[in-house]
Amino acid sequence: MTKMFANKDKKIKEVEEESKQAKLQLNEIMKVMKTKLDLWTQLMSQMESQTEVGSGSGTGMGEAACRKVFLTSRTKCSIASSMILNETYASSGAxxxxxxxxxxxxxxxxxRECRRRVTCILDCLEVANLTPKLQGSEIIQLDNIRTATMEDITSVHSRSxxxxxxxxxxxxDASGEGILPFDSIGSTYVTTKTLQSSFVAAGAGLSVVDSVVAASKVSENPPIGFALIRPPGNHASPYKKVPMGSCVFNNIAIAARYTQRVHGLKRVFIIDTDVHHGNGTxxxxxxxxxxxxxxxxxxxxxxxxTGKVDDLGHGNGEGATLNLALPKLTGDVAMRNVFDEVIVPAAxxxxxxxxxxSAGYDGHVLDPHGRFQLTTGGYYTLTSNIxxxxxxxxxxxxxxxxxxxxNLTTLANSVVESFRAFVGEPSAPPDFKYNFFLVEEPSLKVKEVIQKIKHLHSL
Incomplete structure (x- = not known):
């Protein structure tokens, strides 16, 4: 017992020392970054002065034009500030x-798609000691996320x-009802704040992209990024007039266009592990x-x-769409085979x-809205492989x-397993109560799908 407490105290001291060293490094970096931020602040002040002069002068810019210039400069300043600070975080060895x-x-x-999905995940990360507070500099939560701009959103969705x-x-808002269900099956709803929340969610994803890309420029082992955001996005289609499948903006599609436009990363590989086909993406x-x-x-x-195996894309994009439409009861074994035989060679x-x-966790055996039978350990393996x-x-x-x-419990536990894979911790011991729900996987049917995919895509 004494030895156990001694080891625990030693681990705590090691984490505290790592955290101390990381803070010293961050302080040095912040001195440099503060200079950059000051320059952007000066720019914003100058633009505000131009607005005041223009709006009060008969020969200057009109009020509407000046306001547009000022708001544009303020938005750019906010984005730049976010990118600079996130670059600082990325340099800390996370x-x-x-x-x-x-x-x-x-x-x-x-x-089922409510804010408790995220709060339950955060609670479980805390219990598993997978938080910045308990992991020193290895795990970083961004506290300077930005809101997506209209340019970001309309790179995928129309302005209309x-x-x-x-x-x-x-x-x-005028009706006072507060909630509007969008379809007969109740999969999608909006509130008076849905649009605002959706801009924030998309921007939070872009903030993580900024940090990961910045880290990759200074490290051969950049951190993995995770946007714990909602509403989700993979069903939101540029061809639809209204949201669907609990999705408003397609967050990952917006991020893909952003990486191309802002970071010059031309070729983007998207893996969608949601049990439902990501029709919007x-x-x-x-x-x-x-x-x-x-x-x-x-x-x-x-x-x-949607999502049929023979949907390969069309036109110039033919061959750049790969749909692994797997039979119900697909589980951990089939997912490993699919990864090795299809996902790896395709990438x-x-x-x-x-x-x-697109990290969907509704393929878990206990999730009520799918018929896959993945386990939390299966999600650990999948994350490690990715x-x-x-x-x-x-x-x-x-x-x-x-x-x-x-299923809030399996969702949170599966995300925790992903975080364990990110930081290199072993997977939690299997929960044997899942065995009661697990049945034999349809291995022959899965093999047939794999062989057809390999033939269609020349893998």
């Missing part, structure tokens, strides 16, 4: 950098789509040869009639600059985006 946007204003308690949402928010890049979309999902599940062939992951794949093909640049998962 193993995982994450952001949190729990969608406080987008909440409907009876609904956003305008339609704005109109719905206004009508909802599929639509967004269907004809784009520079974004490879790979979805592992249950065949025939919502949104129905090696595509040669991406970055990997983005982490290694990113190191092998794109310098370790990899960002996860939270998607589905409606």
């Amino acid at each position: 193993k995982v950098i994450y952001s949190v946007a729990s969608g406080l204003g987008h909440h409907w308690e009876p609904h 789509y956003v305008s339609n949402l704005e109109k719905i928010m206004e009508e909802l 599929n639509d967004a890049f269907h004809d784009d040869p520079d974004v490879f979309f790979l979805s592992v999902h249950q065949d025939g599940l919502y949104p129905h009639n 090696q062939k595509f040669k991406p600059d970055i990997i983005l992951v 982490k290694q794949l990113a190191k092998d093909v794109c310098g370790g640049r990899c960002v996860f985006f939270l998607e589905g998962g409606s």
Whole structure:
């Protein structure tokens, strides 16, 4: 017993020392970064002065034009400040950098897609000692996330789509109802704050991208990124007029366009592990040869009639869409085979600059909205494999985006397993109560799908 406490005290002292050294490094970096921030602050002040002069002068800019210039400069300043600070975090030797946007204003308690999805994850990370407080500099939570701009959103969705949402928010606010279900099956809803929460969620994802890319420029082993955000995004399609599948903006598609536009990372490899086909992301890049979309999902599940194996993309993008439509009861063994035989060779062939992951956890055996039978240990293995794949093909640049998962317990525990994989901790011991629900996997059917995919994509 004495030895156990001594080891625990030793570990605490080691973490405290690491944290102390990290803080010293950050202080030095912050001195340099403060100079950059001061320059941006001066720029914003100058633009504000121009606005005042222009609006009061008959020969200057008009008031509306000046306001537009000022707001644009303020937005750019905010984004630059966020990128500078996140670059500072990225230089600290972290193993995982994450952001949190729990969608406080987008909440409907009876609904499965509510803010408790994120708060439960945060609680479990705390219990598992996987927080910045307990892991020193290895785990960093971004406290300087930014809101997505209209340019970010309209890189995927039309301006009319956003305008339609704005109109719905206004009508909802005027009616005093507060909540508007969007479809007959109750999968999607909006509140008066949904649009605001969705801009924040998309921006939180971009903030993580900034940090991971910045870290990859100074380290051969950059941290993995995780955007713990909601509402999720993989069902939000640029071809739809309204949200669907609990999704408003397609966060990962917006991030893909952002990495291309802002960071010059042309080739993006997206892995969607949600049990439901990511139809929105599929639509967004269907004809784009520079974004490879790979979805592992249950065949025939919502949104129905999408994600078929023979959907390879079209036009210039033919071959850059890969849909692994797997049979129900697919589990950990099948997922490992799929990863080794399809995902790895597809990524090696595509040669991406970055990997983005639509991290759905609704393939768990106890999740009520799918018929896969993955376990928390299976998600640990999948995350570890993706982490290694990113190191092998794109310098370790990899960002996860939270998607589905409606059983709060298995969702939180599975995300915890992903974090364990990020920092290199062993997986938690298996929970044998899952064995009661596990049945034999359809290995022959899975093998048939794998062989067909390998033939169609020449893998």
